[in-house]
Amino acid sequence: MRTSHTLIPTLREDPGEAEIASHRLLLRAGMIRKVAAGIYTYLPLGLRVLRKIEAIVREEMNRSGAQEVLMPIAAPAELWRETGRWDFYGKELLRFKDRHERDFCLGPTHEELITDLIRRDVRSYRQLPLNCYQIQTKFRDEIRPRFGLMRGREFIMKDAYSFDRDEAGAKISYQKMYDAYSRIFTRCGLTFRAVEADTGLIGGTSSHEFMVLADTGEETIVYAEGGTYAANVERAETLPPAETSSDAPRPLRKVPTPGTRSVEEVTAFLKVSPAQLVKTILYQSSKDLVAVLVRGDHEVNEVKVKKLLGVAALELADPARVTAATGAPVGFAGPIGLRQVRIIADHAVKTLRNVVVGSNEANAHYVDANCDRDFAVEQFADLRNAQAGDPSPKGDGPLRLARGIEVGHVFMLGTKYSKAMNAMFLDPEGKECLAVMGCYGIGVSRVAAAAIEQHHDAKGMLWPIPIAPFHVHLLPLSQSAAVSATAQTLYETLSQAGAEVLWDDRDERAGVKFNDADLIGAPYQLVIGEKGLAQGTVELKERKTGTVKKMAPGDVLAQAREWLGL
RNA sequence: CGGGGCGUAGCGCAGCCCGGUAGCGCGCCUGCUUUGGGAGCAGGAUGUCGGAGGUUCAAAUCCUCUCGCCCCGACCA
Numbered sequence: 001m002r003t004s005h006t007l008i009p010t011l012r013e014d015p016g017e018a019e020i021a022s023h024r025l026l027l028r029a030g031m032i033r034k035v036a037a038g039i040y041t042y043l044p045l046g047l048r049v050l051r052k053i054e055a056i057v058r059e060e061m062n063r064s065g066a067q068e069v070l071m072p073i074a075a076p077a078e079l080w081r082e083t084g085r086w087d088f089y090g091k092e093l094l095r096f097k098d099r100h101e102r103d104f105c106l107g108p109t110h111e112e113l114i115t116d117l118i119r120r121d122v123r124s125y126r127q128l129p130l131n132c133y134q135i136q137t138k139f140r141d142e143i144r145p146r147f148g149l150m151r152g153r154e155f156i157m158k159d160a161y162s163f164d165r166d167e168a169g170a171k172i173s174y175q176k177m178y179d180a181y182s183r184i185f186t187r188c189g190l191t192f193r194a195v196e197a198d199t200g201l202i203g204g205t206s207s208h209e210f211m212v213l214a215d216t217g218e219e220t221i222v223y224a225e226g227g228t229y230a231a232n233v234e235r236a237e238t239l240p241p242a243e244t245s246s247d248a249p250r251p252l253r254k255v256p257t258p259g260t261r262s263v264e265e266v267t268a269f270l271k272v273s274p275a276q277l278v279k280t281i282l283y284q285s286s287k288d289l290v291a292v293l294v295r296g297d298h299e300v301n302e303v304k305v306k307k308l309l310g311v312a313a314l315e316l317a318d319p320a321r322v323t324a325a326t327g328a329p330v331g332f333a334g335p336i337g338l339r340q341v342r343i344i345a346d347h348a349v350k351t352l353r354n355v356v357v358g359s360n361e362a363n364a365h366y367v368d369a370n371c372d373r374d375f376a377v378e379q380f381a382d383l384r385n386a387q388a389g390d391p392s393p394k395g396d397g398p399l400r401l402a403r404g405i406e407v408g409h410v411f412m413l414g415t416k417y418s419k420a421m422n423a424m425f426l427d428p429e430g431k432e433c434l435a436v437m438g439c440y441g442i443g444v445s446r447v448a449a450a451a452i453e454q455h456h457d458a459k460g461m462l463w464p465i466p467i468a469p470f471h472v473h474l475l476p477l478s479q480s481a482a483v484s485a486t487a488q489t490l491y492e493t494l495s496q497a498g499a500e501v502l503w504d505d506r507d508e509r510a511g512v513k514f515n516d517a518d519l520i521g522a523p524y525q526l527v528i529g530e531k532g533l534a535q536g537t538v539e540l541k542e543r544k545t546g547t548v549k550k551m552a553p554g555d556v557l558a559q560a561r562e563w564l565g566l
Numbered sequence: 567c568g569g570g571g572c573g574u575a576g577c578g579c580a581g582c583c584c585g586g587u588a589g590c591g592c593g594c595c596u597g598c599u600u601u602g603g604g605a606g607c608a609g610g611a612u613g614u615c616g617g618a619g620g621u622u623c624a625a626a627u628c629c630u631c632u633c634g635c636c637c638c639g640a641c642c643a
Contacts, residue, residue, distance in 0.1 A: 012592060012604065013578045017636055037635065143567085143640085261643060281642055292642090300642060316641070331643045358643075385641095477602055511603035518603090529602055 001470070002505045007043055010516050020216045022452035023148030025461050029519050031469075038145025038153035045520065048469040049448050050156060054135050056187050056466060057158045057442055064180040066131040066160050071113045073137060077103030079112040083420040088312060094141045106139035111417045111439060114161040118435065119423035125165050128425060128435065129173055133160030135444060149449040150405070151218065156445040162438040163418075165427065170436040174412050177440040181210050181408045188447060189464025190407070190454060195221050196231035197409065198303050204413040204439075211404030212450040219404045222386045227396025234303045236386040237393040240347030247353040250368040252336075258363045261331025263296045266365060270356060273297075277356040278349050278369070280333040282317040282325060282341070285309055289317060289325055291338060293345035293377065295352065298384040308344065308381050326360040334358030335375035336366055343376065346383040405450040406443070413437040461521030462544045470502035471564050473522040473543075477510045477529040486528050486538065486553050493557050494526075498566050501526075518543065524563060526556065 009030040017034070018024035026032045031046030042050060058068065077095070080086035086093075086105075094106045107113065114132060122130065138157045145153045162173035178194065185192045190212050197209035209232055211221055223230035231237070260266040267274050277296030282289060283305065290309060292300050306314050319330045325341055326333045334357035335343050349355075354368040357375075371377055390399045415434040417423070424432040448467070455462040465471065472494060476487040487503065494501050502522060504513050510529070517525050527539040537550040540559055551559060560566070 009576090011577060016572085016578070019637080034635090144637095146637085263642075266643090279642060294642075296642090298642090302641070316643090322643080329643095333643065475602095479601095509601060509603085509605065511601095511605085514603045516604090527602080531602070 001501070002503045004505045008045055008516075008520070009043070010519055018148065020147050020150070020453065021456050022150060022216075022449040025452055025456060025519070025521075026148055026449070029461065029521070032149065038142060038151070040149065040152060040154075045469045046448070049463070049467055050444060052467040052469075053188060053444050053447050054156075054158075057135065057184055057444065060180045060184045060187070061133050061158070061160065063183075064131070064176045066133045066162075066177075066180075068134060069114075069117075069132045070134050070136060071107070071110050071117075073107055073139065074104050075107050075110075075113055077105060079116055079421075080105060083112055083417060085112070092140045092142065094139055108138055108140040109439075109441070110134070110136075110159055111161065111413070111437075112421070115417045115421045115423050115437070118161075118163055119418075119421060122163065122423075122425055122435070125425055125427050125433075129162060129164045129169050131160055131162040131173060131177075133158060133440075147216075147218075147449070149445045150216075152445065155443060158442040158444055160440040162440070163423075163435040164438075165425070165433065165436070167414075167436055170412060170414075170438055174410060174438045177410050177438065178208060181410060181440070181442070184442065185210055185212070185407065185447075188451060188467050190447070190451060192407065193221065193223070193230055193404065195223070195404070196235050198232060198234040199411055204411040204416055207409060207411040209404075209406050210408035210410075210442075212407050212447075212454060213402060214405050214450065214453040215403050216453050217403035217405040219406050221402050221404045222388075222390075222399045223402065224392035224394065224397040225400045227392055227394065229392045229394040229396055229399075231386075233385050233401070234301065236399070238347070238382050238384055238386050238390055239393055240380075240382075241351045244351040245353040249370045249373060250354050252369055252374050253367050254359055254361075254364055255367055256363060257365045260363075260365075261329075266356060267296060270365070270367065272356060272367075276352070276354070278335075278345075278352065280335055280338070280358055282322050282333055283314050284317045284321060285311040286313045287311060289321065289341050291333065291335060291341050291343045292383060293335060293343065293349045294384050295346065295348045296356075298346060298348060298387070300346075301383060301385045304381070304383050305344070308379070308383065326358075328358070328360045328362050332358040332360060332362055332364065334360055334366060334369075335371075335377070336360070336369060338375070342378055344379045344381065344383065345371070345377045347380050348384070349377070350380050405446065405453065407447050407450050408440075408442045410440045411438060413439055456521070459515070460519035463521045463523060465523050465564060468500075468523050469520065470500045470522045472499055472501045472524045472526050472560060473517040473520065474501050474503040475510075475513045475517055475525055475527045476503075476505070477513070477527065479507055480530060482533055483528050483530060486533060490526060490528070490538070490553060490556055494560055497557055497561060499560055499564055524560065526560075528553075 011028045015027045032040045135158045139154050142153050145151050164170040192210050192212045194208045194210050197207045199207050220233040222236045260269045263274050274296035278293050281292045294300050322330045357366050357369045359366050388401045418435040423435045427433050476483045491503050525541040538553050539548050539550050541548045
């Protein structure tokens with residue numbers, strides 16, 4: 001493809017709105033342009049990358065036995081009401097009415113639509129198992145879209161849904177997808193890790209997320225150093241401390257702690273370690289007010305709290321509610337004498353003796369408080385985030401933290417949707433059974449962004465060959481007849497051999513071409529200049545390493561074949 | 567939704583505090599020269615100063631409202 005008539009509007013300067021590498025470089029290289037917050041147009045180069053990723057996804061999905069379908073983006077509310085998600089999904093679900101005032105939404109995911117299809121057309125166990133997938137635009141009205149393609153509102157997703165006769169079959173389907181995903185991300189040239197994950201709004205029984213490891217990732221993952229355990233921090237289990245403190249309980253005392261609200265302030269004032277304090281955090285759930293107790297050096301894991309309480313929504317109680325419930329300003333809440341509020345606590349709280357807690361009175365805390373003796377806890381559970389150094393729940397070493405970009409997520413759904421929507425089939429005995437489902441997503445556009453986060457340098461992108469917009473960037477440095485003729489010949493030779501060549505035929509100076517080529521990041525650059533040509537050579541340069549090989553034009557094909565694996 | 571910031575030429579920004587009718591760099595167009603890492607000279611085009619209202623003789627600048635965008639937070643008491 002020639003650049004002179006291709007829309008590749010590269011930018012010389014960094015766009016002000018972009019913070020992270022992928023966003024900045026996608027804009028600068030003229031691959032995407034913003035239309036609204038979290039909504040982008042893909043230009044020719046950006047689209048080529050997406051198509052490459054899609055092709056790999058398609059190949060591996062087909063190889064795994066899944067079949068491609070295409071569902072609509074607009075879905076009628078009725079289907080979403082059947083599963084209850086019309087109310088449950090919240091504001092991320094973009095809703096609208098058609099001209100007849102009927103409710104519709106833009107699909108953020110397609111369990112309802114696919115289940116509706118299958119319940120109509122799959123009646124017999126003979127038709128199962130079945131796995132249908134699509135590659136399609138999704139819309140989620142994110143609270144805060146950011147980082148370009150990383151968290152858009154409109155984005156491209158591959159979503160697949162499997163239907164099996166029973167749990168055992170569903171497990172096989174799940175494993176097939178897990179394996180396909182591993183092949184897909186490997187082929188895309190990504191360093192990734194599959195981790196245990198929370199199922200979130202999709203629901204279901206278990207899931208794994210595929211995380212591309214990158215410091216700019218929005219997710220925190222924990223993994224056992226040298227072991228196999230790996231999980232999203234939302235999900236990662238923490239073990240209760242092995243031993244209960246053997247300290248003898250001391251009498252409860254109330255002490256003045258003027259103006260100390262935070263753990264740091266209180267512990268510094270009382271000269272105790274944060275691990276000797278229990279903080280009391282008040283949450284407003286969709287049902288009632290709940291006090292969550294965790295050790296001073298721990299963090300509440302809201303996902304775990306939500307699960308324990310069986311509620312969908314949970315937020316910190318606002319200061320007015322805290323004061324109403326505790327009788328004290330925010331910062332002095334404690335479990336002792338706290339009435340009409342459910343009190344739940346992290347396991348670690350149970351093993352502590354003689355702790356500091358809030359007194360529900362301004363400017364005072366209790367010291368030497370002991371649970372059971374001084375306050376009652378309704379339920380103990382794992383309610384905190386895992387931290388670096390915690391023991392792995394699998395016992396395979398201490399946990400470490402890392403950042404990741406979630407590019408894929410596989411779920412065992414069980415019968416959540418088939419039950420809600422009555423997706424039944426007849427088994428060999430003629431009995432009606434619920435299909436056991438799984439669902440599997442890949443953020444196609446996010447994969448592109450993740451690849452850049454992992455593969456770039458100060459000058460631009462460093463695309464892995466399988467997803468690069470082009471393999472070779474052909475850079476004739478002058479408009480002379482000899483240079484042009486050589487460029488023409490090499491373009492044809494390489495193209496015929498299956499190499500994808502971007503031919504910079506613009507009348508630009510060498511520096512401009514080099515900089516644009518480095519920015520766009522094709523794995524190889526083929527430089528043709530007057531000087532080299534006078535000596536009978538052209539240069540083939542590896543973008544990533546900067547390694548330059550001078551060779552006769554006739555030797556380029558063989559070298560390119562070797563490097564590109566053609 | 568809360569906090570902060572920003573909307574001025576295609577892009578990046580200055581001008582705003584202290585009101586007087588808009589500027590710089592890059593890009594774009596023309597010509598000449600130049601031609602291996604973002605060329606030089608000369609000439610040129612481009613702005614409802616995000617929008618609406620208000621104050622004023624006069625508003626990019628002050629006031630009010632509004633829309634959009636970016637960042638942080640929406641998690642620790």
